[in-house]
Amino acid sequence: MTWTLADKVLSSRLLLGTARYPSLKILEEAIHASGAEVITIAIRRHAANLESSMDFWNIIKKLGRHLLPNTAGCQSAKEAIMIAQMAREIFDTNWIKLEVTSDDYLLQPNPFELIEATKELISQGFEVFPYCTDDLAVCDHLASLGCRVIMPWGAPIGSGKGLNNPFALKTLRQRLPNITLIVDAGIGAPSHAATALELGFDGILLNSAVALAADPVKMAEGFAKAIEGGRLAFEAGLMPSRDFATPSTPLISRPFWQQVNHA
Numbered sequence: 001m002t003w004t005l006a007d008k009v010l011s012s013r014l015l016l017g018t019a020r021y022p023s024l025k026i027l028e029e030a031i032h033a034s035g036a037e038v039i040t041i042a043i044r045r046h047a048a049n050l051e052s053s054m055d056f057w058n059i060i061k062k063l064g065r066h067l068l069p070n071t072a073g074c075q076s077a078k079e080a081i082m083i084a085q086m087a088r089e090i091f092d093t094n095w096i097k098l099e100v101t102s103d104d105y106l107l108q109p110n111p112f113e114l115i116e117a118t119k120e121l122i123s124q125g126f127e128v129f130p131y132c133t134d135d136l137a138v139c140d141h142l143a144s145l146g147c148r149v150i151m152p153w154g155a156p157i158g159s160g161k162g163l164n165n166p167f168a169l170k171t172l173r174q175r176l177p178n179i180t181l182i183v184d185a186g187i188g189a190p191s192h193a194a195t196a197l198e199l200g201f202d203g204i205l206l207n208s209a210v211a212l213a214a215d216p217v218k219m220a221e222g223f224a225k226a227i228e229g230g231r232l233a234f235e236a237g238l239m240p241s242r243d244f245a246t247p248s249t250p251l252i253s254r255p256f257w258q259q260v261n262h263a
Contacts, residue, residue, distance in 0.1 A: 001231075003202065005180060006095065006127045006148055008066055010037045013197065013227050015068065015182065016220070017207025018060070026216050028059050034220035039065045040097055040205065042072040043087045068129065070097035075110070077117035084121055096121060097129045097151070097184075097205075107157045107185075111138045115145070122146045131184050134168040136175060143179050150176070151184035151205060154196065158208045160188025163195055173200040190219075190226030197230025198238060 002009050016036040021027035031039060041060065060067070069087035074080040077100060084096040100117055102110035109132045118128050122145055130142050134152040142150055152172060155161035163169060164186065173181060183196040184205040193204045204227055213219035 005038065005203070006129075008038075010066075011035070012037050012224065013203035013231060014193075014224055015040060015203060015205040016210065017205070018056075019207055020211040021216060022211075024055055024059055027211075028063065030210055030216045030220040031063055031065065033217045033224070034210070035224045036220075037065055038068050039063070040068045040070050040207070041091075043069045043083055043090065066095075067091050067093055068095050068097050069093070070131075071099045074100050075102065075113070076100065077113040077120070080113070080117045081120055084117075084126060085124075088126070094125055095127050095129065097131060099131045109133055109153070111135070114138075115141060118142060118145050118147065129182070134165055134172060136168070136171055139172055139176060139179075143176055147179070149180040149182060151182045153185040154183045154192065155186025157185040159186050160209060161186050162188055162192035166195070166199065169196070169201070170199050190222045193223055194226040194230035194233075197227055198233050200234050203227070 002011055003013065004010070012035040014034055014036045015038045016031060016034050017040045018027060019042060021030065039060070069091055071080040071083045074083055080098060080100045084098070087096060088094060098114065098117055098121065100110050100113040101107045111132065114130055114132060118130055121128050128147050129149045129151055130147055131151045131153070132138050132142065139150050139152060152169065154163045154169070163183070169183070180202045182203045182205050183201050187193055187204055187206045188209050193206070196204060204223070206223070210216050210220045210223060
């Protein structure tokens, strides 16, 4: 079933990063196996070594996917705005995954710099996909600035811890029903991704969980299937959880063998 991400109609709800794969061949195979139609590129990191990365750029062009450049590595609004402008010139897209982190340990989004950069980039015509925490006030403010897509973390980037705060994520889904919500960062297993989709999130963006797997191609396929299953479960409607047992086959009366009179 198709869905809309900003102004693109897509089939896959998996957005895939392109860093840290064992080889370019495995990267290409993993993208195909995942079915992902949107791939992210850290423009700041790749541009620094552009001359030796021509094979990478050629593969990206050959894949024909929608590109979502990102500002990974930026720690100020000013720096992120500059990288976003560079990405628009290089890739001819107004899409930008906006990352502005506050430290090198947790890579936690800096909400003050993030909001400042978001406001400026939207005024310049960018479609901003902000990477943020699961803080409702921050996400609500980003939506009020004009973000149609918001990307809260499940856990710190590359941690593989999954959904640290399902309650906060569930609250975001309930309070921002008209915003496209993508869980970005912290996903370590297909089960994590399925859970996020079961909560009603629209998609998943991940990188390390596939790139660092023993078999990235198989893992990419595993995530694709888990995400599809999670979405189907959400649309079907999950049964409510209970604190007591409920028989799957209700009893009308006692079993016939208990009614036999042995007298």
